[in-house]
Amino acid sequence: MTYSDLNTPLRTIMTPGPVEVDPRVLRAMSTPVVGQFDPAFTKIMNEVMEMLRHIFQTKNKWAFPVDGTSRSGMEALLCSIIEPGDKILVPIFGRFGYLLTEICERHGAEVHTMECTWGDVFDPADVIKEIKRVHPxxxxxxxxxxxxxRLQPLEKIGAACREMNVLFTVDGVASIGGTDLKVDEWFIDGLVGGTQKCLSVPSGMAPITYNERIEEIITARKKVERGISTAEDRKQELERDHPIIRSNYLDLSMLQDYWSSRRLNHHTEATTMLYALREGLRIVLEEGLENRFNRHKFHENALVSGLEAMGLTLFGSPSCKLPTVTCVNIPEGVDGESVRQMLLQEFGIEIASSFGPLQGKIWRIGTMGYSCRKENILFTLGALEAVLIRHGVRVHTGRALQAALDSYSLIHREPVGQ
Ligand SMILES: Cc1ncc(COP(=O)(O)O)c(C=O)c1O
Structure with a gap:
């Protein structure tokens, strides 16, 4: 049996991830593989740790990627600090709050949730009130x-957590590299980012950082280091005051020994993914965090102007809009999936649908990382207008692109970057 050469179509990816990979990252991924303890490689590991600290805006000692998709980082962080019966508060304002809940429950936590309407975020005062009530x-x-x-403000919640000696862990998967996220200033104890969104690196690694408050817990749960564990070791481990972390793959006490100068063998590092992450981080730092955040806002403005000029309405409260994701209400009577399909088939553009109560009600258009470029915004607006007309929607013909062009020319010059 023979198979054809790998030949994927070139797409314009305007989803909230995975997004288009920066060509520089793709080139870095063809760099020859070296052994994971080769000094040439351990140097790259150290550089990645240093670059991550800049991007996370932290002085934390620990900042490294977990091999696996973003949820592997979330699960590594949570399973390394949750001991069975621990109380955890998860405020939920969309699908990924449920993911956090599930991970915590699977690791034996007593999870308390609070929810707000999808399309809104929490007033920090309400979360703080709940922290005082639950004592998580x-x-x-x-x-x-x-x-x-939506973008949840974190600073006040972080400050309250620190004051009450509660650990604050954050999913920054969609925001890191696209919008401001200050780990130290906002009192975040543990944070997980994503590669496949605003960093424009393929999915497959989860950069994390955590401080000494978390390190202390992890260290207390460390396995005895004997290389192999006998039945007797395992029996004793089950009886310890602070039980060992139940996952081997995601045990941060072992991962940090691999990422420290000790370089204790754990897994076989995903060398090619680390090359990709290194290049993605280098691009972010070359552009500069502030420039990069401004660039995301700049293209978001043009997209929103175009969508509104077309006559479409946006979903959710504008005061807490996530700059990197724009949710559009699907006009009454329109088959949202048919529109998405036509965009893909006729124009090679991918936009996303949503989940749960929002399925069939909104489209989500991402403006993230390398995908967040002027030509992509203009192409998407033009194509969407054409597809909507084909679906019988009475849009304000011709206005979307003009509004977007106006938005671009109002500012005259694109921010540094792209
Ligand atoms: C906010 C957020 N958190 C977590 C995840 C899970 O990431 P992954 O699918 O890479 O495990 C996603 C994925 O889209 C996400 O958007």
Missing amino acids: KIVALVHGETSTG
């Missing part, structure tokens, strides 16, 4: 909720 060990919260396109 951990608050686990999403920063940029891609399912609803």
Whole structure:
């Protein structure tokens, strides 16, 4: 049997992830593989740790990627600090709050949730009130909720957690590299980012950072280091005051020994993915965090102007809109999936649908990382208008692109970057 050469279509990816990979990252991925303890490689590991600290805006010692998709980072962080019966508060304002809840429950936590309407975020005062009532060990919260396109303010919640000696862990998967996220200044104890969104690196690694408050817990749960564990070791481990972390793959006490100068063998590092992450981080730092955040806002403005000029309305409260995801209400009587399909088939553009109560009600358009470019915004607006006309929607013909062009020319010059 023979198979053809790998030949994927070139797409314009305007989803909330995965997005288009920066060509520089693709080139870095063809760099020859070296052994994971080769000094040439351990140097790259150290560089990635240093670059991550800049991007996370932290002085934390620990900042490294977990091999696996973003949820592997979330699960590594949570399973390494949750001991069975620990109370955790998860404020839910979209799909990924449910993911946090599920991870915590699977690791034996007593999870308390609070919910707000999808399309909104929490007033920090309400979360703080709930922390005072529940007295959790951990608050686990999403920063940029891609399912609803909302951005939860974190600073006040972080400060309250620190004051009450509660650990604050955050899912920054969709916000890191696209919108401001200050780990130290906002009192975040543990944070997980994503590669496949605003960093424009393929999915497959989860950069994380955590401080000494978390390190202390992890260290207390460390396995005895004997290389192999006998039945007797395992029996004793089950009886310890602070039980060992139940996952081997995601045990941060072992991962940190691999990422420290000790370089204790754990897994076989995904060398090619680390090359990709290194290049993605280098691009972010070359552009500069502030420039990059401004660039995301700049293209978001043009997209929103175009959509509104076309006569479409946006979903969700504008005061907490996530700059990297724009949610559009699907006009009454329109088959949202048919529109998405036509965009893909006729124009090679991918936009996203949503989940749960929002399925069939909104489209989500991502403006993230390398995908967040002027030509992509203009192409998407033009194509969407054409497809909507084909679906019988009475749009304000011709206005979307003009509004977007106006938005671009109002500012005259694109921010540094792209
Ligand atoms: C906010 C948020 N958190 C977590 C995840 C889970 O990431 P992954 O699918 O890479 O495991 C996603 C994925 O889209 C996300 O948008």
